[in-house]
Amino acid sequence: MTEYEVWQNLRPLESFDNVKTWFNKIHGRTLSTRRASEIACAAKQAREYFRNAKQADYSVRSLLTFYGVASLSRSVTLLLNRNNGEEVLTKGHGLEVSQWSNVLSGEISEALRNLSKLEVKTCHGLFEDFLKAVKNTTYLHTSSPGVDARIPYLIPDVCKRISFEELLSRIPDLEQDAKDCFSMNCAVVENLSKGQDGGLVINCSYDDSSMAERYRNIGYEIKEIDGSRYSFGCSIDLFAQKPPYFFHSYIRKTFGCIPQLYIAVPLNCACYYCEMGICYLISYFMGMLSRYFPTHWVSLINGGPGDRLWPIINRAQNYVETVFPELIVELIQEKLKGEE
Secondary structure, three states: OOHHHHHHHHHHHHOHHHHHHHHHHHHOOOOOHHHHHHHHHHHHHHHHHHHHHHHOOHHHHHHHHHHHHHHHHHHHHHHHOOOOOHHHOOOOOOEEEEOHHHHOOOOHHHHHHOHHHOEEEEOOOHHHHHHHHOOOEEEEOOOOOOOOEEEEOOOOOOOOEEEHHHHHOOOHHHHHHHOOOOOOOEEEEEEEEEOOOOOEEEEEEOOOOHHHHHHHHOOOEEEEEEOOEEEEEEOHHHHHHOOOEEEEEEEEEEOOOEEEEEEEOOOOOOOOOOHHHHHHHHHHHHHHHHHHOHHHHHHHHHOOOOOOOHHHHHHHHHHHHHHHHHHHHHHHHHHHOOOO
């Protein structure tokens, strides 16, 4: 979908009547006037934040984008929440910075080199509410532009710490710039098939055996096909407890329309966040960095000593702006089809 088509598909979220229709299709019940207004207003704010971010200087662009991500997450959370409105949403973004001042102390150039070490900690708030509303689901594309399957990962507990590098190194669309800064933790999935016991077998291409070791350590059966290709096998029970961590390349699509499927190394906290959640996390990192550390942020985007991470952060900004709205469209379309 083009950017215009994505936002056109989200326009009904801003329409009082259409929101009521969507809610009825998803939940089989009538939406109150107040709830419809809450959903529509949050969606309208989201579109304006994204639109203004596109036109804004990079000194504030990432912050506006995060507000857009948060507003759209709020709208969708309210749409998918069957019984309650804004009054039950937990206050706050659901994330908080973790000792950033310590990492970014000292010379600006050295602090910029350490940006990938920044961490956030999950807490109660919109992020948690959003994950629960979307059931922490990643929609899989294996052979077509449409959704072929879905994986609802377990909702992680709060107080989990996640580093910026962990996120950036698992996004296939960032690989071109990320590989110059740190090792990528994702691999192209060549095919998926059922194992003999009904489990899953994943053939993938990867040039670092550390991914194979990580999955072997959690119980997967790993077979080397050749020097850079591996087979990852898991039983039905293991798949239910510790499923593969799937991502897609949404910007660099196969034939221009099919998101390429990847498998990634699980996060260090042993939690899984769906692709929508990962976009939220990345946007929060960049938005809060520009908001609370403007000297560092402006130094990064203007160029100078220590700015090695700027290309990947710049690409990550474009990734969030492009992919998050598309993922929300995909989510809503699946819900309207009758997904439980």
